[in-house]
Amino acid sequence: GENVEQHPSTLSVQEGDSAVIKCTYSDSASNYFPWYKQELGKRPQLIIDIRSNVGEKKDQRIAVTLNKTAKHFSLHITETQPEDSAVYFCAASIRGGSQGNLIFGKGTKLSVKP
């Protein structure tokens, strides 16, 4: 079946450094790639997303890049802060029924050390 692979599973950085999380997907029909942040004990929250007609999108310290040919996309966080510590999930849309759903990666636990 379709799947999304996410690396690394854990990432530890010093405050102020950059963090990069990478995902690959298998469904060539995927056209929507959101990233969710989940703090401990809380619900996943969308932080940024990108559609297949765009190669890069930026929102303040967060950016996402997409390489459709290679079927991979990445999350970049610059100037990391302790409050960025959380589990980050990438996802890709798949064709389920007639509209599509999301398959999630297994998550990356990001720890930002002060």
Add this chain to the structure above:
Amino acid sequence: DSGVTQTPKHLITATGQRVTLRCSPRSGDLSVYWYQQSLDQGLQFLIQYYNGEERAKGNILERFSAQQFPDLHSELNLSSLELGDSALYFCASSVGGGVTNTEAFFGQGTRLTVV
């Protein structure tokens, strides 16, 4: 607050039992999605309903079933529970029939513990 309401927040039950988890989507959202989150499996898509009808199925066990009612709230029924069913169950909702056009908002989840 995402506007998606899940009840109960916590549930402890014994093996072999049956439970029902409830989800109220955001006002105006027609799609409801159910996800299971266990420690080692991340977020696993279970099933989606759109305007009362099943739209897509993921890795949902036969012991599990769901439905969406006319008022658009949804229930996930888990039966013959096993220890391995212990997990956090999330409901999400979106306006349209799929996530490719609209954002999916997650509820706070129901933590199910099977003992």
